[in-house]
Amino acid sequence: MAVETSLLTKKRTHVRFYVLLIIFIITAVNYADRVTLSIAGTQVSKELGLDVVDLGQIFSAFGIAYLVMQIPGGWLLDKFGSIKVYSFSLFFWSLFTLLQGFVGGLSISAAVLSLFMLQFMLGFAEAPAFPANARIVAAWFPAKERATASSIFNAAQYFSLAIFSPFLGWLVYAWSWKHVFVIMGIIGFVLTIIWTKFVHNPFESPYASREELDYIEQGGGVVNMDQKKSARQGPKWNYVKQLLSSRMMLGIFFGQYFLNTITWFFLTWFPIYLVQEKGMTIMKVGIIASIPAICGFLGGISGGMVSDLLLKRGCSLTFARKAPIVFGMLLASSMILCNYTNNTVLVVALMALAFFGKGFGALGWPVIADTAPKEVIGLCGAIFNMFGNVASIVTPLLIGYLVKGLHSFNAALIFVGCSALMSMLCYLLVVGKIQRLELKKVPE
Template sequence: MSVTKPLISTRTKTHVRYVILLIIFLVTAVNYADRATLSIAGSSVAKDLGLDAGQMGQIFSAFGWAYLVMQIPGGWLLDRFGSKRVYTCSLFFWSLFTLLQGFVGWFPLAYGAMTLFILRFMLGFSEAPSFPANARIVAAWFPTIERGTASAIFNSAQYFSLAIFSPLLGWLTYAWGWEHVFTVMGVIGFGLTIAWVKYLHNPNKHPSVSQDELDYITAGGAVVDMDTPSTTGKKKDGPKWSYVKQMLSSRMMLGVFLGQYFINSITWFFLTWFPIYLVHDKGMSILKVGLVAAIPALCGFVGGVLGGVVSDFLVKSGFSLTVARKIPIVVGMLLATSIIMCNYTDNTVIVVALMALAFFGKGFGALGWPVISDIAPKEAVGLCGAIFNVFGNVASIVTPLAIGYMVKELHSFNTALVFVGCSALAAMLCYLVVVGDIKRLVLVKA
């Protein structure tokens, strides 16, 4: 007979939720670094494997196809089996497929492109549950008044990742060869898998959380029993598929889902084509690109954290949740349109400054995950996050392919930058015109 480990003394004040947030921040940073490995090593990989811009666009998009296909199944698995078990498997396998990309050069050139496409596809397949799981964990561990900051922090890990790992991966490509970009990141992922298994637990089952902290987050709206087994002894059912139809019938939900698609279009330009843009349009070396690419990423990280802090500050100051979430989004997307101005200068310093401003704005306005934590039906948080990610990651397919086509046919990145800037405007309009009031959706159960 198993005995649940008791919570620590009610007199002890704890902040275990911040440790949990740190863990998902680090895992998400590695998650995005693994996605970005090919963009950093892309020029060297293309040269060694004899790939043109169109083929690189197809390989970049492979991740997105699998990531997209697995979103709803991944969300269902999260709601059925819980965040810890599903995320553990996800982290292990995406680390494995990252590592295996380092051995693509061992294959004959005729098979290199297809092998790389398959491994990128499997990387996307494995990473699919990650962000919906992050949203579930934040919804379980954080009250509403802290959720914007917490969600913004884990979401900003993507910028932190590019800032920290871009110089490292650029140096690895330059000093050791592009193969080691993938092998090093794979090994890091395996180490994080061990830490994840050891430290992540549900709020009401965590051995270090105090009753005071548990009461505080519960009273504030945290769904602390999200993954608690049924007291009747029956296995927990997954969410009903009729929930999908209800969520897609909600104007508020559709506005948030579509807004994420346009916001992610900006993200995927930076994750795929931005380093190649610096090499081919601005004549930078791959070593310099690794350092320069870190500047917009750092600005994106600052913007991402600041956007969540500002949003939660507005909530605490008495503004409605709708106003508090929408103001940073609108301001951020307006700043992100500054990327178009790069077409009107050849000065590298100005280009990097404009890219930094655009990425700061994108980070500041990227509050989609806090909004999902606010509006997702409590019995289907994972599934809702998955649908949200389905819409958002259509951009992971469309953006690499569209930009690859534009560059190949027009021999310039100018149109591509306009495409990215217009995506920011479209995201802003989704929240201003379509979303309406931001509130938790209540599902009708059959």
């Protein structure tokens, strides 16, 4: 075996692409675990006697924990490294997903409380995942490949909805809502084993050749990010103040909040909107919900590719990043037009167009790769993700109250569509020139 490994590493390998593939798959499962309750929501509500406000509160439990844990999660990543923290994160979010499948045997009040707490713990465990993705891509990919790699792992959320929405919808229809959580938990445990066996830091990987490591390092990859010395030091907390004092970074952070409002509408209320507002069956919703998700996936990949193409053709970094964002957010706002038609085909087409636009303009993670100070990539990604996921609390709750108070989703769609326009304005009016932020050094 040692001889085979030695022979393998004599030529340039492409381990970074296998690492990206594993990140992509795990991120898809990460988002599937978030959407399980949404897919099962109608059946759970009937069995446990929940109204839309109760369901909105349970949805928001994930967002509360996810938000609170962002900065601690980023600190853990910068201190202990991406690989180790990700392993624990993946194991525990899979456990909390699986346990939700067993609350049906409890009394109604106990089941509701248990769902709330398990959604809270799910958010707690998943918090380091996206900042870890950004750190791993920064370590494994040279600068000229990093934007495309970031767009690929970010597009996993749309791929997840496209693949898992019909699968989970079928599980709810054919078996019961409880099986959705159990099966997704088991899938997570299998991926935990794969992660610990095959994913390493660049210089610790038994599979990567010296030639590949040199190529990554010479191209700007931060291959030494998680060496023991820097891990012990961890980030300086004064850096948080510097990040929050930068107009450019604040524009990026708030832009992600408005963008994530669209994400959380699709993750939580979209299937319920199709059932309650458009009268579709759960089985049909599982299939229909995958159409906008496929379009979002295609938009997510093509947005990154267009941005890189603009760079290669000599456009400035600022234009190459902002142009797809502006175009994408304009398309995303088109979902408001669903309020003016009852034609199911047209509604699905408009939602597909909106989700394509959302994906096309979702360049926040590549922008973070362009702008985050090298000393605190994990922490900067965590703050970015924290701002973005304020929407995971606000969106489910606000839409729940809007639907209950107005007896329709019309105001909810206006709210989400206007959020897309606000994200566009953050990049146009606040961010300014996109460039890497240089931090003032903090004395030891």
